[in-house]
Amino acid sequence: MQPRVLKVLEFNKVKDKLATFSASSLGKEKVAQLTPATNYEEVVKRQLQTDEAATVLRLKGEVPLGGITDIRGHVKRAEIGGTLNTHELLDIAGTIYAARKLDRFVESVLDEDISIPILKEYMDQLIIYPELERNIKNCIDEYGEVLDGASDKLRGIRQQLRSTESRVREKLESMIRSSNAQKMLSDAIITIRNERYVIPVKQEYRNSYGGIVHDQSSSGATLFIEPQQVVDLNNVLQEAKVKEKLEIDRILAELSAEVAEVARELLENVHILAEIDFMFAKAKYGKHIRGTKPEINNEKYIRLVQARHPLINEDEVVPNTIELGKDYTSIVITGPNTGGKTVTLKTLGLLTIMAQSGLHVPAQDGSEVGVFNAVYADIGDEQSIEQSLSTFSSHMVNIVDILKKVDHDSLVLFDELGAGTDPQEGAALAISILDEVYQRGACVIATTHYPELKAYGYNREGVVNASVEFDVDTLSPTYRLLIGVPGRSNAFEISKRLGLSMEVIDRAKEFVSEDSNKVENMIASLEASQKRAEEEWREAEKIRKTSQQLHEDLEQQMHELNEQRDKLYEKAAEKAEKMVEDAKEEAEKVIRELRKMRIEQHANVKEHELIDAKKRLEGAVPTVKKSAATKKQEVSNQTLEPGDEVKVMSLNQKGHLVQKTGDKEWQVQIGIMKMKVKTKDIQYVSRPKPVETKPLATIKGKDYHVSIELDLRGERFENALMRVEKYLDDATLAGYHRVSIIHGKGTGALRVGVQNYLKNHRSVKNYRFGEASEGGTGVTVVELK
Incomplete structure (x- = not known):
C-alpha cells in the first residue's frame, strides 16, 4: 500500500487512536509498524487474533498486561558482558512478573473451557523465569537500592559502616556540645564535605581542632574542618564505602550474568508479549468504535x-x-x-x-x-x-x-x-x-x-x-x-424554496434541453420509487415483526389451552374413577350380603357366578392416562436445590442450578452462560452426591507448606487485608510462632492498615517493625499465640 494513500484515507489517525489502547511501549511500536496485509491467509489470521482477544475481553472484562517493559536494550547489553544497573534489573524482573501474571490469567481462561487457540499458542512459547525474578528482587528493593541481604559480605560491610559512622558522629557530637563549641563553631551541626564528616569552625579558631580543612564558606569566615580525632575513623568509613561499592558491583555483575544466560529466551518473550499487547489493543479499539469482525x-x-x-x-x-x-x-x-x-x-x-x-x-x-x-x-x-x-x-x-x-x-x-x-x-x-x-x-x-x-x-x-x-x-x-x-x-x-418567482423558474426551464429534462424526470422517478420501496420494506418489516409476535402469542395461548384441556380431562377421569370405586364398594357389600344369605339361608347362589360378577365390576374401572402436563408437574414437585443437574425444556439443553432468583424462577448455568429460567421450564435430571468434607488438619497436612513471609508489595489495600487474614490462619495451623509481613514503605497507607488489623486479630500476641537487617519499617514482624 502506498504511504500517500494511507495518509489520504486517514489510516494514520486510526493508528494514533489505536496506540492509546496499548499497555506498553512494545504494543505502541507494533501499532506504529502496522500496515495492511495483502495475503488472504494473513488477513484471516489477523482477524482471528483480534476476534479471540475481543472474546476474552467480553467474557473476562480485562487482561493483566501491566508491568511489561521494553528490556531489549538491557538484555542485549548483558549478553555482550555489560553490567546492568539496579533499575534495569528491576525492569527485567518486572517484565518476568508480568509474563507470569499473564500466564496465570490464560490458565484461568482455559479452565473455563473458553477456546483461545492463538493466545494458548503464544503462552506455550513463553518461557517464565521465576528464579531470576526472585534473585533480582531478593537483592534489590523497589526503589533500586541493593539490599543488605544480597550477600553475607555486604551485610557485614554495612554493619561496619553503620558502626563506624555512629562512632564518628558520637565524637563530633561531643565536640559540638563542649563548653567552647559555642564560641569556636559557626553553628553546632555536623555536616559532610567530600564524603567525610566535618564541623563548621570559625576562621580564627582553625588551629583549635587540628585535622584537615575540606571547604570554606563563601565569605571565608567559616572553615569546614575534619578534626584530627575523627580522621582515622573517617578513613575506616571511606574504606568500608569502597568495599561496599565493590561488593555491590560484584552482585550486579552476577545478576547481569544470570540475565545473559537466558538473553535469547528473554528477547523472544518480549516479542511474544508485544504481540499479545498489540492483539488486545486491536480488540479494545474495536470495542471503542463498536466494530464487528468482517x-x-x-x-x-x-x-x-x-x-x-x-x-x-x-x-x-x-x-x-x-x-x-x-x-x-x-x-x-x-x-x-x-x-x-x-x-x-x-x-x-x-x-x-x-x-x-x-x-x-x-x-x-x-x-x-x-x-x-x-x-x-x-x-x-x-x-x-x-x-x-x-x-x-x-x-x-x-x-x-x-x-x-x-x-x-x-x-x-x-x-x-x-x-x-x-x-x-x-x-x-x-x-x-x-x-x-x-x-x-x-x-x-x-x-x-x-x-x-x-x-x-x-x-x-x-x-x-x-x-x-x-x-x-x-x-x-x-x-x-x-x-x-x-x-x-x-x-x-432550491430556488423555488428560497423565493424565486415561478415566472423566472419557468423561463429558465425553457433553456434546458428536452433530453436533460427527461433525464432529470427519470432520476426524480427513480428517487421516488426507491423511497417508496424503502417505505414499503419498512412497513413489511413492521408487519413481519407483528406477525411473529402474534405467532408467538398464539403458540403460548395454544400451550395454555392444551394444559387446561389436559387438566379438565384428568379431573373428569378422577371423578369417573371415584364413581366406579364407590360402585365397587357397593358391589362388594352386596356380594358379602349374598354370601351371607347363601350360608345362612342356603340360597342357591354359586361361587363362580359371584367371582364373574366381581371381575365385570373391576373391568369397568377406567385406566386414567396421565398427560404430559401431569408428568411435568410431577417433575416440578421434585424439590429443586442449587447444584442439581436439570434440563431447560425450551432450549433442549442441560445445565446446573445456580440459585433461586424468585418464587417461580431459577438462575441456570449452561456451559459458560448463565440465564434466568422459569421453574415450569425446568426438568430435574439428577443431584450430585455430597462431597465428603475432611477436617482442615487433614487437608493441610504435612505436605502443605506455609512460608514464614508474606509479601504484599504491589497489592491493593482490600486484597492485601484478605491475604493477611488467610495467611495468619494458615501460619497458626502450621504451628509458627513468628512470621513477617512485607508491606514496603511507600506512602505508609498499607503499613498502617495492616498494623490496625493486627491489633484486633485473635491469633496475634504482639507485633513490631523489623530491625534494620530485617527490612526496617517496610516489614512488620508478628508473634503468634
Whole structure:
C-alpha cells in the first residue's frame, strides 16, 4: 500500500487512536509498524487474533498486561558482558512478573473451557523465569537500592559502616556540645564535605581542632574542618564505602550474568508479549468504535452493512450500506458538493484497509471485505505551487500513476474525476478513465459533478449509478447513499424554496434541453420509487415483526389451552374413577350380603357366578392416562436445590442450578452462560452426591507448606487485608510462632492498615517493625499465640 494513500484515507489517525489502547511501549511500536496485509491467509489470521482477544475481553472484562517493559536494550547489553544497573534489573524482573501474571490469567481462561487457540499458542512459547525474578528482587528493593541481604559480605560491610559512622558522629557530637563549641563553631551541626564528616569552625579558631580543612564558606569566615580525632575513623568509613561499592558491583555483575544466560529466551518473550499487547489493543479499539469482525473473502467482494466512518463523531455520522464487486464492480456517485460523496469514498477505502490490517470495522454483523493487493486513491485538491500544477494537473499526475499500476486485484477511488477543466472534455476523460479501469478488472468508485456520467451506469454492464440524498425541504443533504439512483440537479427546487418567482423558474426551464429534462424526470422517478420501496420494506418489516409476535402469542395461548384441556380431562377421569370405586364398594357389600344369605339361608347362589360378577365390576374401572402436563408437574414437585443437574425444556439443553432468583424462577448455568429460567421450564435430571468434607488438619497436612513471609508489595489495600487474614490462619495451623509481613514503605497507607488489623486479630500476641537487617519499617514482624 502506498504511504500517500494511507495518509489520504486517514489510516494514520486510526493508528494514533489505536496506540492509546496499548499497555506498553512494545504494543505502541507494533501499532506504529502496522500496515495492511495483502495475503488472504494473513488477513484471516489477523482477524482471528483480534476476534479471540475481543472474546476474552467480553467474557473476562480485562487482561493483566501491566508491568511489561521494553528490556531489549538491557538484555542485549548483558549478553555482550555489560553490567546492568539496579533499575534495569528491576525492569527485567518486572517484565518476568508480568509474563507470569499473564500466564496465570490464560490458565484461568482455559479452565473455563473458553477456546483461545492463538493466545494458548503464544503462552506455550513463553518461557517464565521465576528464579531470576526472585534473585533480582531478593537483592534489590523497589526503589533500586541493593539490599543488605544480597550477600553475607555486604551485610557485614554495612554493619561496619553503620558502626563506624555512629562512632564518628558520637565524637563530633561531643565536640559540638563542649563548653567552647559555642564560641569556636559557626553553628553546632555536623555536616559532610567530600564524603567525610566535618564541623563548621570559625576562621580564627582553625588551629583549635587540628585535622584537615575540606571547604570554606563563601565569605571565608567559616572553615569546614575534619578534626584530627575523627580522621582515622573517617578513613575506616571511606574504606568500608569502597568495599561496599565493590561488593555491590560484584552482585550486579552476577545478576547481569544470570540475565545473559537466558538473553535469547528473554528477547523472544518480549516479542511474544508485544504481540499479545498489540492483539488486545486491536480488540479494545474495536470495542471503542463498536466494530464487528468482517468476513474475509478472496473474491474482491465488499459488503459493508450500515458502515460508519470511525473518525466522525458517532452522534453525527450517518451509516450507509455499500456493496461492490459482485453484480457490479464500478459505482459512479453523482450529486452536488457537501453531500457526503467524499465521506462515502473514504469510508469504503478506510474500512477495507482496516479489515486487511486485522482491525474490526464500524459496521453491523454480516459485513464482508475482499482482500486487495493495492488500494489507489485520488482524493482532495493537491495543487502544487512549487511544481506549477493546477488542480486538474495534480489530479492527472495521480491518475496517470494509478493507471500504470492498476490491475484486477486493485481497489480504486476517484474523487471528482475530471474536475478542474472544461466540463465537456472533463466528462469525456472521466468516462474514458472509468472504462480503462473497468476493463482491467479493478473495483472502482468515482464521484463526479458531470451530468454526462449520470447515464454511464445504464450503458455499461457491471456499472451502477449512485447518489447522496438531498432534502429540498430543509435545503440540506441527508448523507444517505442511494445505490442505483444517479444524482440530480436540485437548482430549480432550491430556488423555488428560497423565493424565486415561478415566472423566472419557468423561463429558465425553457433553456434546458428536452433530453436533460427527461433525464432529470427519470432520476426524480427513480428517487421516488426507491423511497417508496424503502417505505414499503419498512412497513413489511413492521408487519413481519407483528406477525411473529402474534405467532408467538398464539403458540403460548395454544400451550395454555392444551394444559387446561389436559387438566379438565384428568379431573373428569378422577371423578369417573371415584364413581366406579364407590360402585365397587357397593358391589362388594352386596356380594358379602349374598354370601351371607347363601350360608345362612342356603340360597342357591354359586361361587363362580359371584367371582364373574366381581371381575365385570373391576373391568369397568377406567385406566386414567396421565398427560404430559401431569408428568411435568410431577417433575416440578421434585424439590429443586442449587447444584442439581436439570434440563431447560425450551432450549433442549442441560445445565446446573445456580440459585433461586424468585418464587417461580431459577438462575441456570449452561456451559459458560448463565440465564434466568422459569421453574415450569425446568426438568430435574439428577443431584450430585455430597462431597465428603475432611477436617482442615487433614487437608493441610504435612505436605502443605506455609512460608514464614508474606509479601504484599504491589497489592491493593482490600486484597492485601484478605491475604493477611488467610495467611495468619494458615501460619497458626502450621504451628509458627513468628512470621513477617512485607508491606514496603511507600506512602505508609498499607503499613498502617495492616498494623490496625493486627491489633484486633485473635491469633496475634504482639507485633513490631523489623530491625534494620530485617527490612526496617517496610516489614512488620508478628508473634503468634
